[in-house]
Amino acid sequence: MEIVDTSVANVALPHMQGSLNAGTDEITWVLTSYLVSNAIVLPMTGWLSRMFGRKRFLITCITLFTLSSLLCGAAPNLNSLIFFRVVQGAAGGALIPISQAIMMETFPPHQQGMAMAIFGVGAMFGPIIGPALGGWITDNLNWRWIFYINIPIGIIAVVMATFFIFDPSYLKRERTAIDYWGLTFLCLGLGALQIVLDLGQRDDWFNSPFIVTCSVVSAISLVALVVVELMHPHPVVNLRLFKNVSFSAGNTIMFFVGFCLYSSIMLIPLFLQTLMGYNATMAGMVLAPGGVATLVTMPFVGAAIQKYDGRKVVFGGLIIGATSMFIMQRFSLEAAYWDFVWPRVILGIGLAMIFVPLTTVTLATISKEEMGNATGIFNLLRNIGGSVGIAIAATMLARYSQFYQTTLAAHVTPYGLVTQKTISAMTQAAASRGLDPASAQNAALAMIYGTVRRQAAMLSYNRIFFIVGLAFLVIIPLLLLLKKPDRHAPPPPVH
Incomplete structure (x- = not known):
């Protein structure tokens, strides 16, 4: 469910854009917001599991993910959709690491390989089915249903987690001092990094003041995060x-x-x-x-x-x-x-x-x-x-497209015999379809x-x-x- 949602929205972006009256630059935040919050929560999973108890945290994440999916589908405008996608990404970020931790702990060493293989079947099914499922639902129903389909699966997952997953004895809830500085630098560092990677090419990288600012924030925050986490007795990461x-x-x-x-x-x-x-x-x-x-x-x-x-x-x-x-x-x-x-x-x-x-x-x-x-x-x-x-x-x-285009264009000159013959043949073909000589030559070029x-x-x-x-x-x-x-x-x- 979580992996499908990282890719299922891609194919529906044009439909969302028309429905929510959003520009191309604005609608991409539907993807970016999910990835940013997802990246921030991933490394915090172990710390949050100890803080709240792993079973309770897992069930809370599944519930939040399912509820935010419902709200994403019902979102009346772009701002609310982006907000609910942030919540959905944060809730989904913990699901895969917790699942892998449970698998590695539940099975004895000689069975862990097969357990991870079966888990991998589910994990690889997401990227395969996601774009195809999203495209079919968007074409035949409505883009909002790509979020609504999570609801029955989420309910089943909550019921199964309640009855079949238990916290091991050594994983006790901890009441320790919260690493506020670590949390702050983690959110700033990974959030800014993900924005730079997602939007960098579109905004022409460091020619954009926004990308430069995010890069500086990310670099400083990540360096500070390493220093703080190595010194803190109970680090977030x-x-x-x-x-x-x-x-x-x-x-x-x-x-x-x-x-x-x-x-x-x-x-x-x-x-x-x-x-x-x-x-x-x-x-x-x-x-x-x-x-x-x-x-x-x-x-x-x-x-x-x-x-x-x-x-x-x-x-x-x-x-x-x-x-x-x-x-x-x-x-x-x-x-x-x-x-x-x-x-x-x-x-x-x-x-x-x-x-x-x-x-x-x-x-x-x-x-x-x-x-x-x-x-x-x-x-x-x-x-x-x-x-x-x-x-x-x-x-x-x-960059390579520009380079190769320049290289190839050097061999396509009006003075080349092959080029002259090709232009002549294409011009005659265009003229035979009713174009005047000037338009026919332009069409050939x-x-x-x-x-x-x-x-x-x-x-x-x-x-x-x-x-x-x-x-x-x-x-x-x-x-x-x-x-x-x-x-x-x-x-x-x-x-």
């Missing part, structure tokens, strides 16, 4: 966990995996819709088989890491992920549907081999008391990596310019896919810093 080399390496790998995953998922549908003429549904049909491949592969990965070193499985996943990117960097404007599908399927298999064992190996060295903190930080770095990946990919796409732009954009996508593939390979040496997991055998049968 326990940064001392990074003294664990294996945990630090695992989080760094997850940051780069988030970078690669989210940037590629953003680039593929954009490429298909802007250059290949695919509609949103067809672009979704290209992405969907890769998600299905991930779902099918995850249980096998869960079984494999019960017997084999999880680091080797992650290594294989990174190699497969890089391979899929290098295949994508050979796309052309003449490619067919299946040419796009099978590299996406390969990427889906690679991601299944990365996420499950990396989560298990990274969190294996963390004590149960700190599991809530660790899962919150782990998920935060994945999300921040994704935001950085999307921001960098969007920026590179704009416009078509050539359009061809140059499309080819320049194609080269830009190819270059970025290659860079993402290299990013998969660059992080491989970090696997050596991960602690080799113990061979956890199941307990012997009791007769």
